[in-house]
Amino acid sequence: MRYLTAGDSHGPGLVVIVDGVPAGVPLEPAFIERELARRRAGYGRSERMAVEREEVQVWGGLDRGLTTGAPLGILIPNRAGPRVAGPEAYRxxxxxxxxxxxxxxxxxADLRPVQERASARETAARCAAGAVARRLLEEVGVRVFSMVTGIGAVAVEVPRPEGTDPDWxxxxxxxxxxxxxxxxxxxxxxxxxxxxxxxxxxxxxxxxFLVVAAGLPPGLGSYTQADRRLDGRLAxxxxxxPAIKGVEVGLGFAAASLPGSRVHDPILPGLARPTNHAGGLExxxxxxxxxxxxxxxxxxPTLPGGLPSVDLVSGEAxxxxxxxxxxxxxxxAAVVAEAAVAWELARALLERYGGDRLQDIRAGMGR
Ligand SMILES: Cc1cc2nc3c(=O)[nH]c(=O)nc-3n(C[C@H](O)[C@H](O)[C@H](O)COP(=O)(O)O)c2cc1C
Structure with missing residues (x-):
């Protein structure tokens, strides 16, 4: 599977072409819209979020509510309207x-084209692609969640599965x-x-924030080449x-300061694992x-008072x-990361179980 996005933050909208989706996956445009609405939510967002109402159009790739194996063209109109900032905003x-x-x-000539495309509005298109991947994963019993574990100085202890897994x-x-x-x-x-x-x-x-995927089969990804390692792909x-500056798997950075005896998850008869410090990947x-x-x-990065900078025209501070x-x-961002994780997991799933028809994937997985 692959996808490409296009479109500006304040243009007519965003478009994403999702290619290589297996046939037979039940998918409604409303499902994609629900994922976009999840991305829009959250305390602390700008007033634009109250304006946007993503109603997507899906061109091709669907027949009677099922994917056909053909590419999906997903259009997401912008409702924000043109930018209202004065010319200095672009210098x-x-x-x-x-x-x-x-x-x-x-x-x-000015910063406007940069801002139009670097804006995180583009991540709405990623969420649309991720929604398609999520639908496929759900069909085989894989679920992807997220939860915020810190904002500013407030941080919660990340649940570290010891003995019984938390109820994700x-x-x-x-x-x-x-x-x-x-x-x-x-x-x-x-x-x-x-x-x-x-x-x-x-x-x-x-x-x-933490992204969790439950219900995964063993064996997705590979250690045989650098670009097939699922940890690297997910990271x-x-x-x-945009704005993500660190990614960790399982214990992550905390593992660096612990002895091996407290990091590595024992293997018990029946191949049970009493802990999950590895975060599901070895x-x-x-x-x-x-x-x-x-x-x-x-x-x-955009602060209401503005940070020290330079006028690119005059060179003045x-x-x-x-x-x-x-x-x-x-x-x-946690919702966007769910989409990113779902996308990579779905790709890895197709690499292992074949990519033409959902029923073949199910049969390969025995699900
Ligand atoms: C969901 C989401 C919403 C964002 N909203 C804003 C915003 O309103 N204003 C802003 O300046 N940056 C926002 N950002 C961050 C910028 O897009 C990001 O810092 C910028 O593209 C530069 O990329 P970098 O931080 O990875 O270097 C947002 C990021 C995400 C993921």
Missing amino acids: IPRPGHADLAGFQKYSP EDLASRAEASPVRCPWPEAASLMQEQIALARAEGDTLGGT GAVMSI GGVTNGQPLLVRAAMKPI TRAPAQRADVCAVPA
Whole structure:
């Protein structure tokens, strides 16, 4: 499977072509819309989120509610309308955004084309592609969830499966009901307070989140070549989401400071694993345990007060212009990461079980 996206943040909309989807996967446009709505949600987003109403059109690739094996063309109209910022918004690069990098790379007349495409609006198209992958995974009993584990200075202890696994489905449904996608109510309300405070102070926040995939068969991915390792593919997919600056699998960075006896998951008769510090991957291959991928997002680069910058026309020191922006988008980034993880898992699934028809994949998996 492969996909490509096109479209601008304030143009007519986004388009994504999803190619290589097996035939026979039940898929409704409403399912894709639901995933886009999940991405739009979350406390701390900009007022644009109240304006957008993703109603997708699917061109081709579907017949009577089932995928046909042909490419799907998914169109997502923008409702935000044209940009309202004055011309100075396109002369002064925002520190931490892609403005200066895009100016140095493509020499645009002003920063507008950079901002149109570097905007995280593009991740709506990724979520649409991810929704197709998710539908396929659901058909074979694989479910992908996410939960926010930190916002600003508020961080929760990540559940480390010792003995019994946490009830991921229960945590996921509680995350779904939380305005900050955090299933632990005390931490969730502290996170909301942090966001409200940052908003009042004209600042922005980042945070961390966990993506979990349950129901995976062992044997997805391979250690035989670098580019077939599923850990590397997942890390690349999640790191490619704007503002993601760190990705870890299982214990991740915490494993570096622990002795091996406390890190590696014992293998018991029946090939049972009493712990899941590896986060479901050994040798870049799934081991049948839940997949645990955690990521860190930096704070939003657009600050209401503007950070120190330079006017690219005059060369004078100034401040970056105020623009409509999220205060915190960690809950939304977690949903985008679900899509990225679902996409890579679906690809790995097709590599192992064949990619023409859902029924063949099911038969190969015995599901
Ligand atoms: C879901 C989501 C929403 C975002 N919203 C904003 C925003 O409103 N304003 C902003 O300046 N950056 C926002 N960002 C972050 C920028 O897109 C990102 O920092 C920028 O593209 C530069 O990429 P980099 O941070 O990976 O270097 C958002 C990111 C995500 C994933």
